Amino acid sequence: MRYVRQVAGVVILVGTLSLGLAQQATASSANVAALQVALKAIGLYPVAVDGVKGPFTERGVRSLQQRRRLLVDGVPGPQTRHALGRRGRPRLGSRVMHSGQRGWDVAALQFLLQRRGYAPGGVDGGFGPGTRSALVAYQRAAGLTVDGLAGSATISALRQRSGGPTRTPTGPVSFYRPAPGPIGDHFGAPRENGRKHSGIDFPVAYGTLVEAAGVGTTVFAGYNSGGYGNLVVVQHRLGYTTWYAHLSRVTSWSGEHVEGGTRLGYVGSTGHSTGPHLHFEVRLNNVPIDPLPYLLAGTAARAQSGVTVHASCADPAAYRTASIDDCR
Numbered sequence: 001m002r003y004v005r006q007v008a009g010v011v012i013l014v015g016t017l018s019l020g021l022a023q024q025a026t027a028s029s030a031n032v033a034a035l036q037v038a039l040k041a042i043g044l045y046p047v048a049v050d051g052v053k054g055p056f057t058e059r060g061v062r063s064l065q066q067r068r069r070l071l072v073d074g075v076p077g078p079q080t081r082h083a084l085g086r087r088g089r090p091r092l093g094s095r096v097m098h099s100g101q102r103g104w105d106v107a108a109l110q111f112l113l114q115r116r117g118y119a120p121g122g123v124d125g126g127f128g129p130g131t132r133s134a135l136v137a138y139q140r141a142a143g144l145t146v147d148g149l150a151g152s153a154t155i156s157a158l159r160q161r162s163g164g165p166t167r168t169p170t171g172p173v174s175f176y177r178p179a180p181g182p183i184g185d186h187f188g189a190p191r192e193n194g195r196k197h198s199g200i201d202f203p204v205a206y207g208t209l210v211e212a213a214g215v216g217t218t219v220f221a222g223y224n225s226g227g228y229g230n231l232v233v234v235q236h237r238l239g240y241t242t243w244y245a246h247l248s249r250v251t252s253w254s255g256e257h258v259e260g261g262t263r264l265g266y267v268g269s270t271g272h273s274t275g276p277h278l279h280f281e282v283r284l285n286n287v288p289i290d291p292l293p294y295l296l297a298g299t300a301a302r303a304q305s306g307v308t309v310h311a312s313c314a315d316p317a318a319y320r321t322a323s324i325d326d327c328r
């Protein structure tokens with residue numbers, strides 16, 4: 001970790017990203033996920049539920065509003081939620097949830113559980129056995145009353161941005177290294193501003209080729225004003241995205257199908273960065289996680305095996321102004 005203290009006493013990060021940026025509230029992500037679930041059920045949201053309000057989400061809301069002759073503003077207000085029927089209610093926290101129930105709050109609960117690695121077996125708004133067992137496992141780990149009921153104590157614990165138990169989801173997901181060479185700054189490395197490093201850095205030379213870490217779809221390719229500079233975001237299956245930041249040049253485009261090793265761009269120092277390096281981030285449901293346990297030994301070009309991450313679907317670009325969340 002390298003810092004420079006400026007004459008004025010302002011601390012800036014060198015070779016890394018500034019993390020003192022706006023955070024996305026956990027609750028709003030859960031509500032966006034519930035909205036996506038409701039829209040998906042009526043065929044108006046064709047891509048993965050990820051809790052990120054992007055163009056597909058807004059398009060779905062507008063289509064619903066058009067269909068129901070509401071004011072078409074893309075904003076999911078009370079009338080729009082009412083138009084979603086039982087999938088648009090009740091609000092998260094307005095009742096104690098239990099097995100057999102359906103609705104907006106159940107979808108939000110499932111999303112919150114999944115975010116912490118307690119997979120409910122799908123985020124679909126239906127409180128089935130998978131949701132119950134994920135909830136019970138979470139309650140046990142969190143030291144809450146283990147009753148399989150999602151009341152106010154459980155919901156407020158789940159909604160907390162940081163702290164509390166998390167599980168690393170298991171599964172056949174792994175990623176090739178996006179650039180060669182050793183890793184510089186690791187995930188979670190503390191910053192002087194109190195935040196933590198939300199990815200890992202590859203300190204490689206300006207112009208080094210940056211390759212996709214696995215199969216997926218590029219959902220953002222362009223300049224990000226939140227500190228990432230020239231950025232490519234690839235969506236993979238199971239709610240994973242990979243982020244490639246500070247690029248000198250972007251060669252991928254939104255909607256491109258990529259595989260491990262596909263060229264995305266070249267290493268640079270754009271955005272909040274003061275030296276060439278690749279900032280690589282893995283997010284699960286939009287929460288940055290430590291990429292290291294998922295990383296294969298080499299880049300795709302060097303790989304011996306054909307391990308791949310399969311394509312999921314794309315929600316193009318809520319990414320242009322995305323900021324870095326604090327780490328869990």
Ligand SMILES: [Zn+2]
Pocket residue numbers: 015016017185197199200201278279280
């Ligand atoms: Zn970094």
